[in-house]
Amino acid sequence: MKLKGKTALVTGASRGIGWEVALAFAREGADVAISARTEEPLLRLVEQITALQRRATVLVGDVGDEADVLRIVTTAAEELGRIDILCNNAGLLKIGNVDRLSVTDWDQVMRVNARGPFLCSQVVLPYMKSQNYGRIINMSSGAAIRCAAGYAAYSASKAALNALSLTTAIEVADYEILVNAMSPGYLKTAMNPEGTRPAADAVPTAVMLAALPSDGPRGRFFRFEEEMIVIPESPQIDWTN
Ligand SMILES: NC(=O)c1ccc[n+]([C@@H]2O[C@H](COP(=O)([O-])OP(=O)(O)OC[C@H]3O[C@@H](n4cnc5c(N)ncnc54)[C@H](OP(=O)(O)O)[C@@H]3O)[C@@H](O)[C@H]2O)c1
Numbered sequence: 001m002k003l004k005g006k007t008a009l010v011t012g013a014s015r016g017i018g019w020e021v022a023l024a025f026a027r028e029g030a031d032v033a034i035s036a037r038t039e040e041p042l043l044r045l046v047e048q049i050t051a052l053q054r055r056a057t058v059l060v061g062d063v064g065d066e067a068d069v070l071r072i073v074t075t076a077a078e079e080l081g082r083i084d085i086l087c088n089n090a091g092l093l094k095i096g097n098v099d100r101l102s103v104t105d106w107d108q109v110m111r112v113n114a115r116g117p118f119l120c121s122q123v124v125l126p127y128m129k130s131q132n133y134g135r136i137i138n139m140s141s142g143a144a145i146r147c148a149a150g151y152a153a154y155s156a157s158k159a160a161l162n163a164l165s166l167t168t169a170i171e172v173a174d175y176e177i178l179v180n181a182m183s184p185g186y187l188k189t190a191m192n193p194e195g196t197r198p199a200a201d202a203v204p205t206a207v208m209l210a211a212l213p214s215d216g217p218r219g220r221f222f223r224f225e226e227e228m229i230v231i232p233e234s235p236q237i238d239w240t241n
Helices: 016-027 039-051 066-080 103-131 152-171 199-210
Strands: 007-011 031-036 056-060 085-088 134-139 177-183 221-223 226-228
Touching: 007 016, 007 066, 007 103, 016 031, 016 039, 016 085, 016 199, 031 039, 031 066, 039 056, 056 066, 066 103, 085 103, 085 199, 103 134, 103 152, 103 177, 134 152, 134 199, 152 177, 177 199, 199 221
Parallel strands: 007 031, 007 085, 031 056, 085 134, 134 177, 177 221
Antiparallel strands: 221 226
């Protein structure tokens, strides 16, 4: 088991990729705090996690809401004892060309996909720093790089998440806290009914990033367990000049 003795918080665990990742973390030996806005599916997931002899905590809330995130993270830490792994998976897709997309849809997508991981990371980091251990997995998307008509809000939010991942990784360089982003692939879920692969196909990459050794990658982007260069290192861009 790759995560024996570890604890994890997975957002957006009520269905799709988050459900599969939370269950996989438990199969690998972790106790798991599972979060989303809808309680009923989380209670069903708890049954599956406890059947694996792992502890599970249900935390209902909105990742875009500051008070909810504070309650979710502090309760997870209290009930599980520590938070070793954070998987910022909760996400929202709204499609519409820039001149048609409502401002409300833009704001909602940015709120869930960018503000959510920021808030969760902000509250989790003090715990990870105090234990000098942490693995943060930000569920990004290839859409951050390969842009397509109609995906402005979604792509912009995931590009923001990529930048958040790299920035956070740099900021915690003195700690054994490894922050990375991943694309799960084009997976069949409620968000993406056209997906060509099952949601479980995100699992190997998520488990790999959750179980990274101390000298593992930081601030990188992975897809199907392979590193992709999506944030080029551009030393020719000098902010001071
Ligand atoms: N499926 C794909 O092909 C694909 C490709 C690239 C990236 N991704 C990313 O992978 C992640 C999971 O996607 P998915 O396909 O599994 O989507 P999904 O089936 O729609 O699941 C989204 C999850 O996020 C939760 N969620 C949504 N808004 C939330 C909020 N404000 N606060 C808390 N939880 C919230 C949902 O639960 P509630 O509604 O109960 O809150 C649900 O558990 C997302 O970040 C997505 O952008 C997916």
